[in-house]
Amino acid sequence: MSSPLVIDVKGLGIFYRLQQRRRVGIKSLLVGGGFRRDAPLLWALRGVTFQCHEGQILGVIGGNGAGKSTLCLALSKILMPDEGKVKVRGEVSTLLSLGAGFNRDLSGRDNIYLNAAFLGLPRRVIESKMEEIIEFSELGEFIDQPIRFYSSGMRSRLGFSVAAALDPEILILDEVLSVGDRAFQRKSRKRLKSMMDHSRVIVLVSHQVEFLRELCTHCLWLERGELRGFGKADEVLDQYMTASGGADDAEPEASA
């Protein structure tokens, strides 16, 4: 493998303290229960090691609670590893959920600026792409209405349209591909593919085996936070299919 190393993950482990995920109140803090060191740990990921080189499209597959989302959080530097190391060379763009930074009281147009700022797009870039974004979102005159009047479909269309203006080096996607109606889905898939052509590395999380088989060069299979397989997409996906009973897994649920 001569192409440069972009993602280097070594022995990655991330845990959640079960106690912490429940309520921590002042009382339990005073009594000392809230931060108890012996609170049971839940390892969302443990001992995960893999490398990703330039030009690869990495699919991540696994059941619910397998640690796929946590892996995305770690790769995008939202969560710091509790064990091991995550090295990512290049600028990471994350599409874990659409329109998370929206302000309900502002117009679609103002929200484009706001969301773009969260994604790290400079204002002048957004200004030059504004018309393109509005056109892509198919919102028309609604763009100057506060988005609390939008339907959820309109909102995610707007979210996707802003994200589509990104020009990422490393792109991390977590099942955000099914946006809007069929026509918009087709359009957004097309846009994603062209984004992928420009990216150095793509990490794609999905439940849909056929979708991953079609797009990915490599695959990573997680189960209960542990790495079950990593390698060429076809091989790993075949293993996964065999292990999961070969059923046509059309689980529509989003990962945790």
Added chain:
Amino acid sequence: MISNWSNLVARRDLVRELTLAELRSQSQETRLGWLFWLVDPLIMMLIYWGVVVGIFGRGEQYTPYPVFILCAMLPWKHFTGSVNASAKILRGRDALIKAIPFPTIVLPLTIVLAGFSNFLFGTIVLLGTAVAFDRPLGMSLLQIPVLMFLQLAVVCGISLGVACFGALVRDLSGFLGHLTRIGFYLSPVLYGVDMVQDRFLQGPLGKLPFAEWIPTLYMLNPFAILFTGYRDAVFYGRMLEPYYWAVLTVEAALLLFGGWRLYQYFDRRVIKFL
């Protein structure tokens, strides 16, 4: 993305957009729009004026009382507004924090900055009221920008700390209302610091043990100094004592540094609690 200085500088666009968005959504929610930022302090001032002077018949030594109360009420409102919002901000924006990598410190910071812009509108009301009541406005006004800067540091520092604890301790925001209420009465908002000095140095309270220390301790409260500073600048038209400048500067620096370090410590750890 960790909340360090270089990431914050790199994402200054985000700080600006988020502050503007906050202000825009405030002004678009109300019929008066940004005019509300002028009307709001006026109404509050009228209420306290009516209650303290009109009903209780107090504050004659602080005439004109509207100028006197605005000097303290405006910075106090900046503080309580920022702290209350900061306590909830990380929990409130958890979906965002877990979806997009950005230095989360911008969230409490923009709250403080948006509140500060409201405060700036309030100072227009303050200066207008001072002119209306014929206050001796002169060179002493030059202290205001420095006081504002120190106020920003104090409010930032405390808000950053509160933002961390608000994320860790869910019930904090419930208690915060009471804590700030206690702070309100312990700080010279409705009365002047001279009253504290009088009570503990001469009055019946002067017989308490260590009574002579109480005014000094009282003046360690950065807000006591801030309010005194604004009153010296606008109400009395004199300079704040150098001792108070020194204490306030040290406290502002310590609070800002402490809040900043605390936030950096909890920065990524806090996400697992959300």
